[in-house]
Amino acid sequence: MIPVLLWFLFQAPPTLDLPRVDQNPFTTSEDIALGQKLYNGRCAGCHGLTGDGGKGANLAVPALPRARTDLALYRIVRYGLPETEMPATLLAPQEVWQISAFVRSLGSSPNQxxxxxxxxxxxxxxxxxxxxxxxxxxxxxxxxxxxxxxxxxxxxxxxxLRRKLLEPAAEITESFRLATVVTKAGARITGVRLNEDPFSLQLRDFSDTMHSFFKDQLASVNVERRTTMPSxxxxxxxxxxxxxxxxxxxxxxxxx
Ligand code: HEC
Ligand code: HEC
CATH class of the missing domain: 1.10.760.10 (Cytochrome c-like domain)
Known part of the structure; x- marks a missing residue:
């Protein structure tokens, strides 16, 4: 009984407050302009001002693969994509629709x-x-x-993708960072950081050996800003x- 209750508590019920219409009701040019403002503030950091610039998915495409319908797009903008970097946003339904209208308009610009x-x-x-x-x-x-x-x-x-090839250090991904740890016993290990949480850290060194540490075993952790990806x-x-x-x-x- 209790596990079932807990399951319900931790299960965000996205479908409960999905809008009752299938088609975006806010698509006038004013809606798109308001949507653009919201987009510039909340989305452009990852997706770029024109939808094809940042480290988010390319939005400047005629058909978004995961958002073929307006409702699917609404759901992604409002609730994000679980287990990816695409976050949920807390916005009023009207604002979600307006951002969605702007996102659709990005698809009509040419994709370089x-x-x-x-x-x-x-x-x-x-x-x-x-x-x-x-x-x-x-x-x-x-x-x-x-x-x-x-x-x-x-x-x-x-x-x-283009920047990653030309200037790989400009946008380094959070995962696969180089890190050097020094254990309290004095060992120093450098490798690719695979996972880190408040208590533990996993590294793979250059000879392909995995290392797993509890943080209280470590004297220091240094996550580097360089990347091994060549230009x-x-x-x-x-x-x-x-x-x-x-x-x-x-x-x-x-x-x-
Ligand atoms: C922290 C970075 C980040 C922010 C902020 C962000 N996104 Fe995303 N978004 C992503 C990433 C990364 C993906 C691809 C996820 C994956 O597949 O791994 C994505 C995917 C998407 C998709 C799915 C595209 C498809 O393939 O169909 C849409 C639509 C989208 N984002 C819209 C938005 C909108 C609108 C906003 C602002 C409200 C926003 N995103 C904010 C990173 C971000
Ligand atoms: C010597 C190792 C190495 C080589 C060779 C290499 N890369 Fe990388 N690459 C990395 C590492 C490490 C990362 C993750 C850290 C970062 O973002 O720089 C990365 C990141 C990337 C990313 C970004 C991934 C993301 O999630 O955004 C892309 C794209 C990429 N590489 C493409 C390529 C392509 C294409 C080639 C060949 C033309 C290549 N890499 C050659 C090591 C390498």
Whole structure:
């Protein structure tokens, strides 16, 4: 009985206060302008001012893969996407609709990420010219020093992907940061930080060995601001960067 009650308490019941209409009732040009203001304040930091700039998913597409209907879009904007970086927002229903109207309008602007050739990009990324599999996994092959790229196209915008190739230190992901810990016994270990919570921390060192620490065993933890991801600015041509971005955008896990 009590576990069942607790389950109900911790289960956010999103469907309970979903609006009763399927179609966005707030789509006038004033609504879109108000939505843009809200978007600039709350969403542009991750998605970029034009929807394709930041480290959020690309919103400047004609059809959003997870928000084909207005109600699906409403639900994502209001409640976020669980277990991803996409947060919930506490806004009045009218404001959620207005942001949604603005988000839809982003899809009508041209998408600069798609100008490359994904087939060429694939050869580059999987082959030695890019050498990306040294550190990244795509589907089941590749390394583990960096995050898997299997669904990167669903998660990130073309702008972020392009910057990641040209200037990798500019937008470093929170996961897969380099960290150095010194234990109270005096051992120093550097590796990729996989997880950290208030009590523990997990690292994978460069010889692929996992280390798990309770924080009270540690004298210091230093999470670094540099990244091991190399810049491809001088290693690939502009056209090759476009091809690589186009290929990365096509990697969408199970999404269409
Ligand atoms: C902290 C960063 C962050 C903020 C703030 C943020 N988003 Fe997101 N958003 C993301 C990420 C990351 C994803 C992709 C999640 C994934 O698949 O891993 C995403 C996904 C989405 C999607 C799904 C797109 C699809 O694939 O169909 C929509 C729509 C969206 N965001 C809209 C918004 C709106 C509107 C706001 C402001 C109210 C907002 N986001 C605020 C990071 C953010
Ligand atoms: C020497 C290792 C290494 C190589 C080689 C490498 N990367 Fe990375 N990459 C990383 C690490 C570590 C991260 C995570 C930390 C960060 O954001 O910089 C990362 C992050 C990324 C991200 C951002 C992921 C996100 O969630 O936003 C993308 C995209 C990416 N790499 C693509 C590539 C591509 C494409 C190539 C080949 C052209 C490549 N990487 C080559 C180590 C590498």
């Amino acid at each position: 990420g798609a100008k490359g050739d994904p087939a060429k990009g694939e050869q580059l990324v999987l082959g030695t010219r890019g050498g990306c599999l040294q550190c990244h996994a795509i589907a089941l092959q590749g390394g583990r020093m960096g995050p898997a790229l299997t669904d990167i196209g669903a998660k990130r915008s073309p702008g972020h 491809y600015k001088n290693r690939l041509t502009d056209a090759e960067i476009d091809d690589t971005v186009a290929y990365l955008l096509s990697l969408r896990g199970n999404l269409p």
